[in-house]
Amino acid sequence: MAGRLNAAIAAEALQDHFGANSALESALMAAFDNGRNRICSVCAEVIDQNGSKGVVLQSGLFRVDSMEPDRGTTA
Template sequence: MRFTAPVDGEPVGAAITAEPLEDHFGAHSALESALMAAFDNGRNPIRSVCAESIDQNGGKGVVLHSGLFRVDGMEPDRGITA
């Protein structure tokens, strides 16, 4: 799934594969409707990991894979306590 991330007021191309949407955000299949619902449900943590990835690569476009949501320092819920 492709989307645009604003960086310093400029659009940067980004994408997220089906795998993290299934693994981390509840998509029950790779059908577009299930992926879109999972993306909507995970919008804030996806944006957080996307922003961190763009920061780390110097402002270039990114493709978010499932592993990024498990990498130390990239977890979408870091700093949040239960």
């Protein structure tokens, strides 16, 4: 069985890029659900780059051109 990996996304990223209109859990979860494919794609890219270490997805990562908009990751 593969080891676990810690990953998180900042509330600011969900607000800046995925439409969360507040920091309330319900708004953040809805934004995460709406952006799940893009979030998973960027997360996979960061994990590839950092040697499978944990990751916190900050807003700026979603502005980086080298982060593929869709690597075929599905929820």
